[in-house]
Amino acid sequence: MKYSSTRWFIVFLLFVATGLSFLDRQVLSIAIIKIQQEFAITDVQYGMINTSFLISYAVMFTLGGWLIDRIGSKTGLALSVGLWSLANCMHGFMTSYTQLLAFRFLLGVGEGGCFPGAAKTVFEWFDKKERALANGIAIGGSAIGAVVAPPLTIWLTALYGWRGGFLLPGIIGLVWVVVWMSVRWKAKPETKSDGIVPVSKDQIVRIPFHKLMKARTVWVFIAIRFLLDPVFYFLMFWIPKYLSEARHVSFERIGSLFWIPFLALGIANILGGGLSDFLIKKGFSVNKARKTIMGVAATCTLLTPLVEWVSSVEIAIALMSVFMFAHGFWITNYITSISDIFGQGATSTVVGLSGTAGAVSGLLLNPLMGLVIQEYTYRPLWIASGVMYPLAFVLFMLLIPTIKPFFESSASHSVAAVEG
Numbered sequence: 001m002k003y004s005s006t007r008w009f010i011v012f013l014l015f016v017a018t019g020l021s022f023l024d025r026q027v028l029s030i031a032i033i034k035i036q037q038e039f040a041i042t043d044v045q046y047g048m049i050n051t052s053f054l055i056s057y058a059v060m061f062t063l064g065g066w067l068i069d070r071i072g073s074k075t076g077l078a079l080s081v082g083l084w085s086l087a088n089c090m091h092g093f094m095t096s097y098t099q100l101l102a103f104r105f106l107l108g109v110g111e112g113g114c115f116p117g118a119a120k121t122v123f124e125w126f127d128k129k130e131r132a133l134a135n136g137i138a139i140g141g142s143a144i145g146a147v148v149a150p151p152l153t154i155w156l157t158a159l160y161g162w163r164g165g166f167l168l169p170g171i172i173g174l175v176w177v178v179v180w181m182s183v184r185w186k187a188k189p190e191t192k193s194d195g196i197v198p199v200s201k202d203q204i205v206r207i208p209f210h211k212l213m214k215a216r217t218v219w220v221f222i223a224i225r226f227l228l229d230p231v232f233y234f235l236m237f238w239i240p241k242y243l244s245e246a247r248h249v250s251f252e253r254i255g256s257l258f259w260i261p262f263l264a265l266g267i268a269n270i271l272g273g274g275l276s277d278f279l280i281k282k283g284f285s286v287n288k289a290r291k292t293i294m295g296v297a298a299t300c301t302l303l304t305p306l307v308e309w310v311s312s313v314e315i316a317i318a319l320m321s322v323f324m325f326a327h328g329f330w331i332t333n334y335i336t337s338i339s340d341i342f343g344q345g346a347t348s349t350v351v352g353l354s355g356t357a358g359a360v361s362g363l364l365l366n367p368l369m370g371l372v373i374q375e376y377t378y379r380p381l382w383i384a385s386g387v388m389y390p391l392a393f394v395l396f397m398l399l400i401p402t403i404k405p406f407f408e409s410s411a412s413h414s415v416a417a418v419e420g
Contacts, residue, residue, distance in 0.1 A: 006184070007125040010121060011125075012137075013176070013183070014121060014137075015138055017176060018114060019142060020081065021084070021114045021141075021142060021145065022143070023149045024085070024166075024170070024173070026153075027088075027091075027149055027166055028049070029236065029237050029240050029241075030149060030165070030240055031153055033240065034157065034162045039096070039100075041100075043373060044367060048101070048366075050237050050363075051363040051366050052104045052105045053104040053107055054362045056112065057112050058108075058357075059356065060109050060111075061113075061116065061355035061358075062356040063112070064076070064080060064113030064117070065113070065116030065120075065349045065351055067113070068352075069345070073120045073124065074180070074183075077121070078180055079113070080110050081110070081173050082110070082177045084110025084173065085110070085172075085173025085177070086110075087106035087110055087170075089166065089170035090170075091103050091104075091107075091163075091166035092163040092165075112355070115351060116347075116348040116351040118135075118138045118139070119135065119348060120344070120348040122135050122339070123339045128280065128340065129280055131336055131339060132272075132280075132289075132290075132332060132333060133274045133276075134273070135332055136271070136274060137270055139269045139335065140266045140270045140328070142266075143262045143263065143265035143267075143269055143324070144262070144263075145262075146262035147259040149259070151259060152165065152169075153165040154251070154255035156168060209349070217406060222353055222357040223357070225355060225358035225361075226358060227388050228330075228358065228388055228392050229358025229361055230358075230365045230366075231384065234385065235320065235324070238381075249313060257313070257317050260320075260321055264328070268329050268332075269328040269331070270332075272332040272333060273336065275293055276289045276293050276332070277289075279293075286340050290333045290336060290337045290340070291403070293330075294329070294393055296326075297329035297389065298326070298390045299390070301327075301386055301390065302390060303323070304319060304322070304386035305383045305386040326389065330389065338351055340404075340405070341405060369381060
């Protein structure tokens with residue numbers, strides 16, 4: 001297979017991997033409606049189940065990113081997908097709340113390496129003029145996984161019970177590992193090809209982890225994910241219950257509605273990356289292109305609180321779709337900005353650190369979300385969802401004035417000075 005064909009096939013496999021990642025974690029948000037009936041699990045316990053996943057996900061996002069920067073994206077992603085696929089199969093055999101907690105924890109251990117590994121893989125195979133599009137396609141799989149999850153889970157539940165919704169995706173993940181490992185992984189061409197600038201291993205600048213942690217730019221990316229990820233986890237974990245409890249939507253109809261916002265997310269992942277790359281090709285700086293798309297995204301999220309006040313379920317779903325579309329624009333350019341700044345030497349690590357921050361924030365707030373919903377309403381959560389992205393964008397603009405390489409290779413492979 002030619003180099004150009006190979007790299008786009010790799011992007012396709014990344015698309016499938018991130019799709020399986022979201023599919024596997026999303027199945028529970030649908031199946032929980034049946035599981036709660038069978039095992040009498042409370043909303044607060046469901047919050048703790050989500051927290052169990054997020055604890056391991058948080059740890060492995062950073063640890064997995066760090067390991068992948070060292071053992072390589074091919075091996076790292078194979079281990080990640082293989083582990084979470086096994087964990088997902090185990091969900092189909094759970095018989096108690098405690099087992100569900102444990103299997104959810106193991107799922108998070110595997111999934112933590114997915115997005116750091118995907119980001120590193122894209123950086124290795126694509127230059128800055130195609131990187132955002134490639135990232136958008138790779139990340140876009142997560143949305144498609146979430147699109148497929150509701151109807152697939154409900155269909156499998158009707159045929160085999162809720163356990164079937166966990167077993168089939170897990171088996172597909174194991175098949176993915178076999179295909180991924182069969183791809184011939186080779187270095188970039190000796191000459192520029194398809195816009196790729198070759199980078200040899202001895203040109204990669206690696207910055208010590210403790211020095212990376214002293215960099216202000218790293219902490220800005222960490223803070224942004226800490227602010228925003230709970231909003232995304234709210235829509236991922238709680239919206240089927242919101243539609244059922246607050247909107248009185250039937251279990252079957254949830255399957256026909258809940259995929260729509262995630263389809264919007266998948267389209268936006270690809271479109272947001274493509275538009276960013278298009279602006280660069282038209283003469284925009286990397287800084288201006290990435291921030292323009294992120295600014296549009298942040299503005300669109302201001303519509304989100306209206307979900308609580310509209311009377312129509314269809315309009316509520318449309319507003320959720322606007323939010324997800326905005327998130328797709330945001331997250332693609334956010335992750336691409338990390339690779340623009342930190343390059344091949346630290347992209348996976350920084351994506352991992354930021355993902356850990358988001359997961360920690362999510363695991364702390366998920367039980368609180370359950371308590372707010374159980375004792376009050378969903379309204380405060382919808383209001384918060386509408387203000388966090390504009391706040392994060394202001395912080396991004398103020399604290400990272402220019403998106404530019406954080407360190408550069410030199411003849412002696414010295415590390416550039418760490419920002420104060």
